[in-house]
Amino acid sequence: MTSPPRILPNGDTALTVEFGRSIDEAVNRTVLAFDRAVAAAAIAGICETVPTYRSLLVHYDPLQIDFAALGERLLALARQPLAPIATTRRWRVPVAYGGEFGIDLEDVARARGLTPDAVIARHTAGDYFVAMVGFTPGFAYLSGLDPALATPRRASPRIETPAGTIHIGGQQAAIQCLAGPSGWHLLGRTPVRTFHPHRDPVFLIAPGDAVSFRAIEPAEFAELDRAAALGEIVAELVAP
Amino acid sequence: MNRLEVIVADPVTTVQDRGRFGVQRFGLPPSGAMDRGALAAANVLVGNELDAAAIEVGPFGAEFAARHGAVRVAIAGAVRAITRNGETVPVNHSLVLADGERLRIGPAREGVFSYLAIEGGISGEPVFGSLAVNSRAGLGSPYPRPLAAGDSIAVQAPRPLSCEVRLDLDDAEPHAAIRVVLGPQDDEFDAATTAVLFDSTWTVSAASDRMGYRLDGPRLVHRDGHNIVSDGTVTGSIQVPGSGHPIVLMPDRGTTGGYPKIATVISADLGRLAQIRVGGTLRFRAVGIAEAQAAARRHAAQLASLSSRIRNAESGLDLAALQSANVAGNAVNAVEPATWQAAADHADQELTDRDEP
Numbered sequence: 001m002t003s004p005p006r007i008l009p010n011g012d013t014a015l016t017v018e019f020g021r022s023i024d025e026a027v028n029r030t031v032l033a034f035d036r037a038v039a040a041a042a043i044a045g046i047c048e049t050v051p052t053y054r055s056l057l058v059h060y061d062p063l064q065i066d067f068a069a070l071g072e073r074l075l076a077l078a079r080q081p082l083a084p085i086a087t088t089r090r091w092r093v094p095v096a097y098g099g100e101f102g103i104d105l106e107d108v109a110r111a112r113g114l115t116p117d118a119v120i121a122r123h124t125a126g127d128y129f130v131a132m133v134g135f136t137p138g139f140a141y142l143s144g145l146d147p148a149l150a151t152p153r154r155a156s157p158r159i160e161t162p163a164g165t166i167h168i169g170g171q172q173a174a175i176q177c178l179a180g181p182s183g184w185h186l187l188g189r190t191p192v193r194t195f196h197p198h199r200d201p202v203f204l205i206a207p208g209d210a211v212s213f214r215a216i217e218p219a220e221f222a223e224l225d226r227a228a229a230l231g232e233i234v235a236e237l238v239a240p
Numbered sequence: 241m242n243r244l245e246v247i248v249a250d251p252v253t254t255v256q257d258r259g260r261f262g263v264q265r266f267g268l269p270p271s272g273a274m275d276r277g278a279l280a281a282a283n284v285l286v287g288n289e290l291d292a293a294a295i296e297v298g299p300f301g302a303e304f305a306a307r308h309g310a311v312r313v314a315i316a317g318a319v320r321a322i323t324r325n326g327e328t329v330p331v332n333h334s335l336v337l338a339d340g341e342r343l344r345i346g347p348a349r350e351g352v353f354s355y356l357a358i359e360g361g362i363s364g365e366p367v368f369g370s371l372a373v374n375s376r377a378g379l380g381s382p383y384p385r386p387l388a389a390g391d392s393i394a395v396q397a398p399r400p401l402s403c404e405v406r407l408d409l410d411d412a413e414p415h416a417a418i419r420v421v422l423g424p425q426d427d428e429f430d431a432a433t434t435a436v437l438f439d440s441t442w443t444v445s446a447a448s449d450r451m452g453y454r455l456d457g458p459r460l461v462h463r464d465g466h467n468i469v470s471d472g473t474v475t476g477s478i479q480v481p482g483s484g485h486p487i488v489l490m491p492d493r494g495t496t497g498g499y500p501k502i503a504t505v506i507s508a509d510l511g512r513l514a515q516i517r518v519g520g521t522l523r524f525r526a527v528g529i530a531e532a533q534a535a536a537r538r539h540a541a542q543l544a545s546l547s548s549r550i551r552n553a554e555s556g557l558d559l560a561a562l563q564s565a566n567v568a569g570n571a572v573n574a575v576e577p578a579t580w581q582a583a584a585d586h587a588d589q590e591l592t593d594r595d596e597p
Binding site: 008009010011012013014015016018021022023047048049050051052053054055056057059062063066067068132133134135136137138139141177178195197202203206207 | 261262263264265266267268367368376377378379384420421422423424425468469470471472473474476477494495496497501504505506507508529530532533535536537540
């Protein structure tokens with residue numbers, strides 16, 4: 001049971017409903033359950049919501065509802081029992097590990113006292129939960145990293161890491177869809193586009209989904225990457 | 241079809257509209273115009289919806305030419321020299337570019353962004369309801385990137401060209417303090433640091449862009465380190481990274497962030513902030529939420545009333561009033577407002593009378 005959330009202003013057009021301040025799977029599941037309750041309540045004036053590890057950001061139209069009234073409605077909603085969220089979708093994501101695909105694999109193995117193969121085995125054995133999607137389009141933050149793999153982030157971030165980067169930082173794991181800066185450790189790359197602007201659906205993975213990884217060889221990566229670029233969904237949807 | 245061809249464009253010249261909403265939960269920021277007030281002003285001058293897509297021209301300017309027919313356009317926003325085939329044209333006016341005529345939008349002398357609206361709108365394929373360019377995400381239409389020489393913008397729905405009009409805008413207060421609401425993580429800073437935010441003059445750094453405006457000034461010191469567990473951001477969030485130099489997040493921002501956000505710029509002041517140039521300065525002033533929301537309502541009302549400020553460019557006539565007064569063919573003295581209402585009342589009465597069997 002978590003304590004009642006705090007309502008925090010974000011200027012005049014948004015507010016944060018904060019359930020906690022740390023990375024905690026129970027808090028995250030409460031946020032996602034609350035997000036669904038807010039959607040079901042269909043409160044006039046809410047434009048969209050952004051669930052994160054620990055809070056729900058609610059964008060609203062100040063011409064339709066004011067901060068105090070919306071805050072009260074949301075607190076009342078949070079006091080109701082929340083239906084626990086059930087994972088409805090489970091994705092298996094192919095990853096080419098090591099070498100040019102995962103330039104930090106060997107360093108992570110050395111730092112954790114494991115062989116590179118053991119790191120891959122532990123990473124693919126993991127059962128991950130999409131805690132949030134954010135920062136850049138399709139960037140999925142995953143909870144469920146094997147604690148034996150937890151590695152503090154790099155002292156200096158890289159300016160550019162490739163699209164499809166599969167990496168870990170501290171206790172977090174992630175799928176990064178677009179190229180971008182990162183201070184995390186690169187284990188591999190996936191051909192899967194979690195965001196593809198000219199595909200239906202544009203976004204593949206949503207908060208609350210489950211994810212596991214499957215190791216592939218460079219030849220399969222090249223083949224899947226061509227198909228994915230053309231808009232094919234190359235992640236497998238497996239039974240929950 | 242009538243088109244506007246890009247002859248030269250500032251590297252940050254992009255098509256922008258209100259932005260795309262509803263998918264921030266998937267990491268896609270809204271994008272959209274940096275100064276929505278100026279976007280609305282340009283659009284109203286050519287009879288478009290206030291949030292319709294227009295060309296956001298960056299500080300260095302751009303040049304366009306009409307192709308395959310005449311194009312009616314209007315420019316609002318930053319102060320600059322604008323010429324049509326070498327002859328000066330005023331800002332906040334609509335004007336017709338005849339086929340082949342060139343429109344040159346010079347470097348900004350005050351402000352940063354101008355909006356070039358095209359009567360009939362820009363033809364493109366909206367994604368999540370918007371043509372707004374987000375080059376990082378590969379989104380935007382007709383080109384998912386800044387405009388470049390040779391690009392050609394098709395007019396979506398060309399209409400018969402009407403007379404040239406101008407917009408009478410109130411003198412803005414460009415140097416008034418930018419209003420903010422404290423939070424959501426102001427408790428990550430002590431009272432002395434919060435006072436520094438409001439007591440200092442901040443300078444917009446050269447490292448600023450559509451993702452964020454970086455501010456140079458004193459260092460804001462965190463109470464407890466600069467990492468928080470990521471949570472959502474809004475346009476206007478003032479986040480404070482490890483360097484202690486604040487960054488105001490703009491429409492292309494990350495949708496979530498892991499730095500504490502000491503305060504949030506109110507929506508009514510975002511456009512004014514966006515128009516502060518690199519090297520320009522600003523101050524912040526704290527307001528309560530009720531005041532911020534009252535400002536949002538006033539701002540919306542001002543935008544909604546833009547069409548009532550349109551005047552015939554030559555005669556100064558109030559076109560909206562004239563049109564409503566002349567609905568039943570009554571000729572009125574358009575420079576004497578008292579006659580408008582009388583004529584409009586009379587016209588209403590006539591219409592009502594006609595409805596009687």
